Amino acid sequence: MVKLIAKLSPWLAPIPSAYFVARSSMAHLNVPLVLAIIIGVVLELLGIATVHTALSLYRWNIKPAVDKEKGGWERAPLKLSIATCAVYFVAVLFLSVVLETVPQLAPIAPTIFPVVAVVGAVTLAIVYQHDERVARYGRKDANTSGIKGVYNAWMVRTMQRINGNGAKAIPAPAKPKTQDAKPDAPVMHPVCQECGEVVASGNMGSHRRWHCTGNGANGKETEHAETHTAQAH
Numbered sequence: 680m681v682k683l684i685a686k687l688s689p690w691l692a693p694i695p696s697a698y699f700v701a702r703s704s705m706a707h708l709n710v711p712l713v714l715a716i717i718i719g720v721v722l723e724l725l726g727i728a729t730v731h732t733a734l735s736l737y738r739w740n741i742k743p744a745v746d747k748e749k750g751g752w753e754r755a756p757l758k759l760s761i762a763t764c765a766v767y768f769v770a771v772l773f774l775s776v777v778l779e780t781v782p783q784l785a786p787i788a789p790t791i792f793p794v795v796a797v798v799g800a801v802t803l804a805i806v807y808q809h810d811e812r813v814a815r816y817g818r819k820d821a822n823t824s825g826i827k828g829v830y831n832a833w834m835v836r837t838m839q840r841i842n843g844n845g846a847k848a849i850p851a852p853a854k855p856k857t858q859d860a861k862p863d864a865p866v867m868h869p870v871c872q873e874c875g876e877v878v879a880s881g882n883m884g885s886h887r888r889w890h891c892t893g894n895g896a897n898g899k900e901t902e903h904a905e906t907h908t909a910q911a912h
Contacts, residue, residue, distance in 0.1 A: 693723035
């Protein structure tokens, strides 16, 4: 429960300040209720953004790797971010306190809003540039520090232990035959056109002489004998 209150209360804290800014805007600047609520909400949201950005830049600049003199990581523009926080603080004090105390300053009060708009634009630029800075330098630092760094180190040691104990040599796969390699030519055996028998290569002459002697029906033994004789030669 305490953790829930600690997380919720910072978001509720700007509500009273937004109320007094809205009331002062309605009373001294003669703005409608809707616009007064918008002014109060925008100022408080801008305050949250500027303070959060300044603290983020401060945490970045105190890293040991951020050392401008030694050519280390790029430093964040912390002073500019603190200046945006100061402008927000002055704007809120002017609308909620000074304007209530000195109502004669009401004619010049609207000049605060363009300044607040510029502060918002500068804060957006700072946040965008810092995101790029973290992506450029901070990824390695984030992977080697904190809980994530401990987990990554444990994973590295575990994988090294597995690879060291149970690793087996894997033979390199055989190179596939190239498309230019010609396939082996099939062995062709001639077929006799008269009897349809397959004749061994080089024996077609004797087989035809066998047909010419009139032994095509009953002289297979003679043909086979001639075939063996031709093969022996």
